Amino acid sequence: RRQASHKQENTHPRQGKYKRPKSLIVIHTISTMVRFTTFLVAASLASPSMAYSPSSNLNGRRAAMAKIASAGTAAGIAFFHNMESASALEQCPDGSKNCVRTSWTPPAGTSQSDAISTLREVINAYPQEGQAEVDGGGWSIATDDLDGSSGFARVEYKSSGKGFFAKAFNGGKPFVDDLKLEVSDGGAVQVKSQSRVGESDFGVNGKRVDYLAAALKAKGWST
Secondary structure (H helix, E strand, O other), rough: OOOOOOOHOOOOEEEEEOOHHHHHHHHHEEEEEEEHHHHHHHHHHOOOHOOOOOOOHHHHHHHHHHHHHHHHHHHHHHHHHHHHHHOOOOOOOOOOEEEEEEEEOOOOOOOOHHHHHHHHHHHHHHOOOOOOOEEOOOOEEEEEEEOOOOOEEEEEEEEEOOHHHHHHHHOOOEEEEEEEEEEOOOEEEEEEEEOOOOOOOOOOHHHHHHHHHHHHHHHOOOO
């Protein structure tokens, strides 16, 4: 596992598995949606009620355009609704050894804004030099919409990149983990910390989540 410690990184190489990029999945979904919408519109235009006549030609084209716009809007709304639903934190894969999934709950009576403020405070207090021989490459906030409609945030943590396996199997670059947080209306926080590559993290995600949970617990949270 990719640690500041050479000892831990020499334990076992990460064996990454190829995952289809999310961008390709989104493009494929949009393309399929457009083809299906075009088919429906073409079928409706082929009906006898849309037959050509000089007096109805203009109205027919306007009706066709209205149908296309209406179908496209409906399909777009459905697509982005599904995208929003998919943004909810998923569970770790069954049997995963490089993922931690848990939840944190603020003290009773805590407002959502206060819960978010405390959560940010704890995240920002995490040492950039890492702790417990993990995250020696520092961390950065990639996404922060905790105050927004999604209540979502993502933080990237990096190993030191100095170990044998980082050099031999990752081009000398640090390994990266993603901590994802999602705050509900009541202030409870869904948590997922997962390595991007490798079948095992040698406990790194657990150490990170435990460190943050301990800081929250000291402030009265349940973890």
